[in-house]
Amino acid sequence: MNKADIVDVLEDIAVLLELKGENPFKIRAYSGGARVLETMEDDLGEVIAEGRLGSIKGIGSALVDKIETLHATGELEYYTKLRASIAPGLIEMLDIPGLGGKKVKKLHDALGVESIDALKAACEAGEVSALKGFGQKSEEKILTGIANRAAYAKRHLWWEARTVAEPILAGLRDLPQVEQAEAAGSLRRLKETVGDLDFIVASSEPQAVMDWFVGQDSVQEVTAHGETKSSVRFESGLQADLRVVLMAQFAFALHHFTGSKEHNVAMRQRALSRGYSLSEWGLKPSSNSGSGEMEVGSGELEVSSEQELFEFLGLQMIAPELREGMGEVERYELGGDSVPSLLELSQLRGVFHNHTTASDGRGTIEEMAEAAEALGFDYLGLADHSKASYQANGLSDARVLKQLEQIRAFNESGESAVHVFSGIECDILADGSLDLEDRTLAALDYTVMSVHSSFSQSEAEMTARVIRAIEHPGTVMLGHPTGRILLRREPYKIDLQKVIDAAIANKVIIEINANPKRLDMDWRLWRRAAEKGLMCAINPDAHSTEGLAYYAAGVNIARKGGIPTEQILNCRDCAGVAQWFAERR
DNA sequence: GCCGTTTTCGGCCCGACTGTTTTCAGTCG
Incomplete structure (x- = not known):
């Protein structure tokens, strides 16, 4: 069993123990162990082989046994028995706001409910409010929670959450009682998805601020309204919390x-x-x-x-x-090793991997270049789809060469201060071969190789397929390496550590696909990969002039990943980029 | 279940809010 699956098992165990009413610190030991394992950068197989697992902080002898058993056999009797002893419906109940392990256990023990449906029936029959520790309000809250379960559980793309948060933050800052206001939480941490919004305000008149907050037009429900904290829910299911403190705090x-x-x-x-x-x-x-x-x-x-x-x-x-x-x-210890300074938006001189009307984009070469100029860029890379992406009107070899001529003419016309680099987003076919002829690829300034088909291959097949493409001399960049669509489609199975190593060995750049729905390759992998020498390009994958703005989401990921600016191609000037491409081809 | 330069036992991050209580447990972040 691989590391990610073992992490899932440990997290499952923590949830199951919660429903058993176990010692909370034991529960935390399991979820903490899962966390430690998840963020461990070394290869789990190596760590186990070298006997180092037990020396990692947060993993003691009991967890060493369980992790090693899972790694070797894929099974764990303790887990199997634990899971068999708890009805799956109880786990789902934890998603209902206000219900934690203890209350779910009590509902199960006292009323015998083992599913959400049974819980709903018990509430409607008034059995829940009759229980000690529960009342009328609990019962109503559970019913509301069941009705809105899907919307509450939903996370939201950072990009979309930000558009909700910005006017609220501006509104708070406009209040005369507010001395300082900031958005906090995962929005401020630039996570790819956001669960809820958090606002922190400094004010000595909290009541007025709270009243404004809960009274916003867009508020559908006020879920808390205390002296220092209020919570509201919007129609989309997104929740927002406000905390008001004194300036000193x-x-x-x-x-x-x-x-x-x-x-x-x-x-x-x-x-x-x-x-x-x-x-x-x-x-x-x-x-x-x-x-x-x-x-x-x-x-x-x-x-x-x-x-x-x-x-x-x-x-x-x-x-x-x-x-x-x-x-x-x-x-970040003071006086410790120096840490890389983080990328700033203004350091980007241009972006790569954007589409035009030639394939499935909505802007022409001219329109895209104009939009790039408006963003202050010196250059723009265009990389339309290749012919295997039939649904996206992908380009044949002949159409690629025709577009190349158009781009040359555009650059020579001198009508734009932006230099356009000619590229292609070429499909990596199921066997790892490329969708265009070698000489076509060689004629372009650069190439982005991407998987758009046969997502269900095994991890070994997909890994070999992508590495074969990386090893092709015509490859400059690898596009969205896992194919994930946030909140909608899981990544395809692929061994990214092997892909990263192959990219470094072949001097291939891996992109940060900056489309807010992708943000692929994931920030969690970048710090280690960059330390090993991987080069990065921030690619908005724009399909319209507006889509170029996504580069900002890519900057977020580069910052989260702590990628040094020297390893981000977009930070180089036009000549520097041209030189990189020339040396690579 | 994990951890230890005061501890191998007895702690484990901390506080607000709600709903149910009549002083507090459970949940949440």
Whole structure:
């Protein structure tokens, strides 16, 4: 069993133990172990072979046994028995807001409900409100939760969540009572998808701010309305939380609610190890720090920014998008190894992999170049589909060469300050051969090779297929390496570590497909891949002039992945890009 | 179940909000 599947099993175990009413710290040990395994960058097989699994923090002897058994046999008796003892319907019930492990267990033990349907019937019969610990409101909330389950569970693309968040943030900042306001949470961390929106406001008049927030026209339901926190839900199912704090607490609150949860745990542990207790309200000497002279509340520390908070804990400023609990707290130690500076939007000189009316795009060469110029770019890469992508009106060899002539004429006309690089998004056929003739590929400035068919191949077949394409001398870039469509289509099975190694060995660039629905290759893989030498290109995959703007989502991913700017082709000037292509061909 | 330069046992990040209670448990982030 591979690492990802083992991670799933450990997470399953944690959920099942929750429904059993197990010790919460034991549950956390399993979910924590899953997390550690997931973010471990070394090959699991090697780690096990070298006997290093048990020396990883968060994985003790019990987890070593279970992980090794799963890795070797794909089965685990403990897990099988545990799963058999819990009705699958109970796991689904955890998705209903307000129901956690203990309440689901109680509903099951007291009423015998084992499915959402049975729970619904029990609520409608008034059996739930009759239970100790439940009441009328609980019953209603459960019924509402069941009715809206699909919408509540949904995550939202970062790009779309941002368009909802921006006017709310602007509205908050316009209020006279508001001193400072920021969006926090996964939106601020630039995650590819966002569960809900979080807003942090500094104000000494919280009530007025809360009232404005819950009174917005777009609010469909107010789910909480307290003294410092309010929550609302919009029609789309998207939930937004607002927290109002005093200015002195703002940096702490902003840091806390930006998260991630794992980052916060690491920061609190760091604070504790230095004798301080960190919370969303502030930083104070911890009560058990030993020296009796430190009374709780007597040494509250003040910081005016997140940067000061990090510095107090001996850290460089960690950008929000890096706070994923993936070792950043250790890496950003003051005076430690230098960390790469993060890409800025303004550093991009152009973008690659965009479509025109020649295949399935909506803009002409001229229109796309004009839009690129408006964005301040020096160059634009055009890469239409090749003929195997019949549904996208892909180009034959002859049509590619015709377009190449059009691009040359456009560049020579001098009508645009933007230089257009001629490329193609060439299909990688099922056997790993390419959809166009070698001489066609060689005539172009550059190529992007992508998989658009036979998604259901085995991992071994798909990996071999893509590596064969990478090894072709006509290949310059690899397009969207997993084919995933966020929230809609799973990635196809592929061993990306092998693909990354092949790309490095063959000097092939892997793209960050910046379409907000793709963001592929995933940010989680970039830091390690970049350290090994992989080059990156940020490719909006624009199918219209408006689509060029997606490059900003690609910049997010490059930042999250911590890719040094020297390894991002878009940061080079026109001559530098031309040189890279020339050396590669 | 994990962990330890005070600890191999007894802790484990912390606090708001809700609904149900009458002082608090459960959920959530």
